[in-house]
Amino acid sequence: MEVGSQKPLSIRVVSDGRIGMENQALGLAEALQRLSPSEITIRRVKWRKAFDKLPSALKASWMLDPAGDDPFPAAGEPWPDVWIATGRATLPLSLMAKRRSGGKTFVVQTQDPRWRTGDYDLVVAPRHDGIAGANVLSITGSPHRVTPARVAEGAAAFAYRLEALSRPRVAVLIGGKSRAHDLPEAHAAELADRIATAIGDVGGSLMLTFSRRTPEAAKAAITARLSGLPGLIWDGTGANPYFAFLHYADQVLVTEDSANMAAEAASTGKPVQVLPMVATKPADKFGRLHADLRERGAARAFDGSLASWAYEPLAETDRAAREVLRRMGRV
Template sequence: MANPLSIWAVSDDKAGNAGPALGLAEAVARLTPAQVSGRTVRWKGRIGRLPWFLNPFPLTVLAGGTGIGPPWPDVWIAAGRATLPLSLHLRRWSGGRTLVVQIQNPRAPRAAFDLIVAPRHDEIAGPNVLSITGSPHRITPERLAEANARYASLTYPLPRPRAALLVGGRSKAHDLSDARARTLAANLRRAVLESGGSLMTTFSRRTPDSARRILTEALADLPGFIWDGEGENPYFAMLAAADVVLVTEDSANMTTEAAATGRPVLILPMDGGSAKFARLKADLITRGVARAFEGRLDLFAAAPLDETRRAARAVVDLLKDRPT
């Protein structure tokens, strides 16, 4: 293409939506010349709490400063329920010029989208649906290498095997009770001590305070570090430096990102669960990129999971058939 594409990565700015939208947009830009920019959907008043079909004139109720409006981009990549009132109209507003891509199951008329990139564990299908394992993400060898170099003084001195611990928390399907946190802490502590290695830990915003405290107190004296929430999260550096990644089963995004590194992934149990997350876990295990944590740092061989590139290629293929 003579001119670079304009791609908007649109979300409600929640990490679970912003990351996949931006990750897929960046992956498309690695395959074809493009300029990627983020857009955050914010609604006036309580409009954002309404289902998409009760917001028929979305442009009139957008909050200020979103940057959403004509001229429309060549590619619109959106994630999250908040984006649906806009995504459903984009093809009409742009006169069919904008390629509209929605991440996750939209639970809305699928014909409104050019492509739906849905996690396989959602079990949806259709002529415009691409099912992938997990979610699109921003993990690339280049990003990991840059983070690895930037945090070398923090991670390189740590004894191996280095384990990265990614702790989620409370969600609709899962929880991290104090009892579960104590069990995890004891098992993780034993595994690291038996391996002679180290542990690099980060918590999510969903981690309950009491579970965070229990895990911190039990693991703080092990070789390694626990990110205290101050400054930049060394998340990418942890993934880059790790010989094995331990991740709680509540987050499809974190589990997929861990699997994209090519490091072995050990999935930690949580309270609760759902059929969807069980399907994701089974999919990752079947593909040989993850195993259930069984009390030791299992350093099995794993290849990087590269579903984001596959989704990006599908977007580029659709662009070839668009009018210029």
């Protein structure tokens, strides 16, 4: 049956509300909506403090904090056609949804659940997580919300500031401290000097944004060394220029601590170079992701130059959405 001849899908997105987590599930839901008429609802859940650390196998829905959303339909309401969830907090809820709906709801979990992996209808996991199974779809990176249309839309508000910048325009996406990486001040200063030299050598311009995890000392060191370049360093106030940076960039430099930013940048088809950070523990997953991006022709390690190359933009979120529809028998 043609997708267009079927009734619209009802899709429920469930997460703990953290933006990076929610955007994975929401990005996949939006990709489904682009392929098949759909209505998306979002639920942000949290567990009562006393129960939050319990293993997923011991959690029950009455342990949910009423300050969060109720992820399940109210009495008399229909179950959604698709349930897309991400993160540890949602794991037991996803399996409850599958059971309580009587199998009517197609349950998708993003990321590696590390718990009862085979019990979800589909697990959409980054290839660098290294899991496999009949119900597992491995993709490069994680699902996300970056699309050509959204990037172009986000660029409009910044056109007056970015369109006239000298080319190549270099988007620099700086992360920060995490479980496996750090960005101490001295390393940040050295990195900034290398970036400044690379941009200066080609007469380009800078579009830089920090993350919430960027240490203040690192932020100050980078800003001090790069503020003399033509361009824009976003200070975190006002509208977020992230999509605009991706739109106007000729090159993207991204620190190695963020799998999301690297995969999102690779969806643009722009050359992506990975900036080194200080490792605080083995980061095999990040190494596997960057190897995956290199194999796809999308990314290289930053070597101090701004060489350009072409590759087919990654469209992994769309591929995952097509797989959901295929498994549901809607294509």
